[in-house]
Amino acid sequence: MSYNKKEMEKDLEKYVEICSQSDVVDKELYGEYGVKRGLRDVNGRGVLTGITNISRIEATKEVDGKRVPMPGELYFRGYSIEELVNGFMDADRFGFEETAYLLLFGKLPNTEELERFKENLAYNRRLPTNFTRDVIMKAPSQDIMNSMTKSVLTLANYDKYSTDTSIENVIKECIGLIAVFPVLAVYGYQAYNHYKKNRSLYIHRPDPKLSTSENILRMLRPDKKYTELEAKVLDIALVLHMEHGGGNNSTFTTRVVTSAGSDTYSTIAAALSSLKGSRHGGANVRVVEMITDIKKNVSDITDEKEVKEYLRKILNKQTFNKQGLIYGMGHAVYSVSDPRAEIFKRFVEKLAIEKGKKKDFEFYSMIERLAPEVIAEERHIYKGVSANVDFYSGLVYSMLDIPKEIFTPMFAIARIVGWSAHRIEELINAEKIIRPAYISNCPYNDYVDIENR
Numbered sequence: 186m187s188y189n190k191k192e193m194e195k196d197l198e199k200y201v202e203i204c205s206q207s208d209v210v211d212k213e214l215y216g217e218y219g220v221k222r223g224l225r226d227v228n229g230r231g232v233l234t235g236i237t238n239i240s241r242i243e244a245t246k247e248v249d250g251k252r253v254p255m256p257g258e259l260y261f262r263g264y265s266i267e268e269l270v271n272g273f274m275d276a277d278r279f280g281f282e283e284t285a286y287l288l289l290f291g292k293l294p295n296t297e298e299l300e301r302f303k304e305n306l307a308y309n310r311r312l313p314t315n316f317t318r319d320v321i322m323k324a325p326s327q328d329i330m331n332s333m334t335k336s337v338l339t340l341a342n343y344d345k346y347s348t349d350t351s352i353e354n355v356i357k358e359c360i361g362l363i364a365v366f367p368v369l370a371v372y373g374y375q376a377y378n379h380y381k382k383n384r385s386l387y388i389h390r391p392d393p394k395l396s397t398s399e400n401i402l403r404m405l406r407p408d409k410k411y412t413e414l415e416a417k418v419l420d421i422a423l424v425l426h427m428e429h430g431g432g433n434n435s436t437f438t439t440r441v442v443t444s445a446g447s448d449t450y451s452t453i454a455a456a457l458s459s460l461k462g463s464r465h466g467g468a469n470v471r472v473v474e475m476i477t478d479i480k481k482n483v484s485d486i487t488d489e490k491e492v493k494e495y496l497r498k499i500l501n502k503q504t505f506n507k508q509g510l511i512y513g514m515g516h517a518v519y520s521v522s523d524p525r526a527e528i529f530k531r532f533v534e535k536l537a538i539e540k541g542k543k544k545d546f547e548f549y550s551m552i553e554r555l556a557p558e559v560i561a562e563e564r565h566i567y568k569g570v571s572a573n574v575d576f577y578s579g580l581v582y583s584m585l586d587i588p589k590e591i592f593t594p595m596f597a598i599a600r601i602v603g604w605s606a607h608r609i610e611e612l613i614n615a616e617k618i619i620r621p622a623y624i625s626n627c628p629y630n631d632y633v634d635i636e637n638r
Contacts, residue, residue, distance in 0.1 A: 210626060218624050225517070231432050234619070235440065238262070239288060239606045242430040244519045254569050256527075257519040261428060262291050270421060270528055279396035279420045281427075281599075282306060285363060288428055288606045289356070307393035309364035310400070313343045317372055317388060325376035329594045330461035332373035334454045337362065341450035348448050355612060358449040359605035366601050367397060370594035371404040377590065398423060401598070405587065415585055418536045422581055425525040425574055426596050428603030430518070435459035435466070439604040443611040444619040456604045457597055466593040469579035471512040473589065476549070476579075478505045486548055489555065496552070496559045513576025514556045520569035529577045540584045549580055 215222055224232040241260040245252045259266040261284065269287075273280035286294045286302050294302060320339050326332050340362075341347040346354050368391060379386035387407050391400040398420035402411035431437075438459040442452045460466040480486055482504065483495050495504070502509040516523055537546035557570045582592055 214624075214626060220624060234437065234621075235431065237431045237607065237610060238291065239603070239610060240428045240430050242432075242518055244521070254520040256522045257516075257524045259429070259524045262287050264293070266425070266524055267528055270424060274417070274421075279398060279417070280424045281397045281420050284424045284427055285602045288602050289359070289609070303396075304393075305360055306364040306397070307391075309361040310368060310391045310393070312365060312368060313340075316340075316343070321369070321372045322376045322380075325373070325380045327377055327381060327590060328461070329370060329373045329377065329590050330457055330466075330597065332377070333366070333369045333594060333597065334457045336369045336373070337450055337454045337457065340365075341448065344450070347450060350446065350448065350612060352609065352612060355449055355609060359601075359608065362449070362453055363601055363605060366598045367391070367401045368404065370591055370598055371401060373594070374405070374588060374591050378588075396420065397598075401595075402585070412539065414536060414539050418532045418581060419585060421529065421532055422578055422595070423599040425529055426578070426599035428600070428606065431603075431607060432518075433465070434462070435600065436603060436607050439607050440611045440615075441619045443608045444615050444617070446618075449608065452608055453601065453604060456601075460597055460600065461593055466596045468512055468573075468575035469582065469596075470589055470592045471506075471510075472576055472579040473583055473592075475499070475505055475512050476552075479552075480548075489551060492551060493555045493559060496556055497563060500559055500563050511552075511556045511560065513572055513579070514553075514560065515570045516573045519571065519573065522571045523573045525574035526572045526577060529574060529581070530572075533577045533581055536581065536584055542584055545580065545584075549577065 214220070221232055224234070226232075239262065241263070243258040243260075244254065246255045247253075261269060264287065269284060270280065273283055282303050283294060283299055286292075286299065316336075316339075320336055321332065344358065347358075349355075372388060375387055378384050385407070389404045389409055391404060395403060396416065399411065399416045401419065402416060403409045429436075431440075435456045439452055439456045442455045447455075479492065479495055479499075483491050485491055496511055498504045499511055500509055534543075534546055537543050553572045553576065556572075560570045578595075579592065582589075582595060587595065
């Protein structure tokens, strides 16, 4: 056969040219037919695709018959996220497990229920025999989200009830995956760090007596050591990323795949594939890269005028990655403020002081203040642009010495709780497969014999 790599590359160029012509949809048709691109209208309001009891976002209020922006509020099962965080922090508890119980089961656990749930998670945090060696260590990848997806799909082979979609079995599987996600993420990174970056290999077993955030730091660090504040701030980060209204891409993916009758492992693998997309889960990585770029190119980062002008260049696609985005600023729903960012900022400052990074925190705070001004001036957007939770999570993960490769996996470790809650709710309530409608703009053509094409 004469066909070779060079021939394949020539074919690919041709295929790209053909697709570039045949697959373009006239953008004016969206307005003509009233189709909302990205399932949102020009004001950013989403198309209603479901009803949920799991969480609620409030970003506007009605004043004199008009919807006006307000400081953002987020509720988990009817409880304010601010009150939840204050509750477990004031009592000096870790909040991940408690909040996970709330989202899954719709009620705050009492002391006995919380302890039993933590024991359940600790029990399920153990991987099958030789799974680390035979699955995670084989073909390690720099893309830890791919590594986790592979591991999740392979775990189905160890579950003889993997196709059982009864509520009891799905709850069991979801708890198992919530428990094991930190292990899959950290071990996936350690395999990559060893086999691809030629560094020492550390595989620390999780400690059943420790919280989720403590175990992440324990498994990740060579000496297993961390401070209480480090673990508490990471715990808050996980809680704040755990769930967000149900209208995000990966949660919608979870509900769509669940509605098709698919198993838990395939459903969560699909959600992971959604989250890893650059438009969804990778914003905190971009924030850190952007901050690094600003520090590299601005001679005096305490000079607000100079920093502001560089932000203007970023917005006008003149520098950084030339995408015209100031990462960590703005949100599809919030305009006045993101409640998660407001909560997070208080604890980020404490961590920055402990880690000797107060100047870094002050620099982030300056950008948080200047960026909305630049965006308003350049984009003429006056509805309000504020920092979102990703703006500070990148700083936190950096201060915790968490590698950039697992920034998005950290998001997944938290968000699988929300995915699980939505999967269970979809199974209990849905009777039909989710099938969105598309308007066909396909032309009519007469068939032509191959000799005459």
